[in-house]
Amino acid sequence: MNFLLKKILMKSINYEVTFEPFTERHFIKTFAKKYKGAWDITQRIITEEFRQIDLLFLKNTAEYITDQKADIIICKTEFKIAGANESRHGSGNRCIVAIHKNTGKVCVLLIYHKNDIGGGSETGIGKV
Numbered sequence: 001m002n003f004l005l006k007k008i009l010m011k012s013i014n015y016e017v018t019f020e021p022f023t024e025r026h027f028i029k030t031f032a033k034k035y036k037g038a039w040d041i042t043q044r045i046i047t048e049e050f051r052q053i054d055l056l057f058l059k060n061t062a063e064y065i066t067d068q069k070a071d072i073i074i075c076k077t078e079f080k081i082a083g084a085n086e087s088r089h090g091s092g093n094r095c096i097v098a099i100h101k102n103t104g105k106v107c108v109l110l111i112y113h114k115n116d117i118g119g120g121s122e123t124g125i126g127k128v
Contacts, residue, residue, distance in 0.1 A: 014104075015051050017050045018105065019108045019111075027110070027112045028111055031111065042079065050097060056077055061078060072098055073101065074096065074097070076094055077097065078095075079093050093114075095110065096110040
């Protein structure tokens with residue numbers, strides 16, 4: 001790929017990142033307790049990554065849950081705990097975020113480990 005073209009593709013909007021109160025009250029407490037100081041570093045890394053979340057789609061680290069042409073896009077990403085010897089995918093740690101394209105905000109709706117969600121599939125619909 002042409003170097004100039006690659007450089008253009010790697011540019012991203014600098015989003016404002018916020019963690020919703022629900023996510024702070026629920027699974028983040030578990031991560032903070034389990035990983036202590038490593039969680040603080042991990043949360044800073046997640047925040048920095050989400051400031052340029054468009055790049056996560058280029059690296060196939062994020063996947064769309066809703067229509068990517070909408071004003072508000074819901075997506076799922078993976079992350080690993082700072083200092084852990086595991087891949088993002090292998091860690092089982094996930095984030096659900098809302099990208100507000102018009103206002104330049106990323107809202108972290110939920111941070112969880114895939115085992116925290118009951119059932120066989122995190123995003124699949126259970127059998128009726």
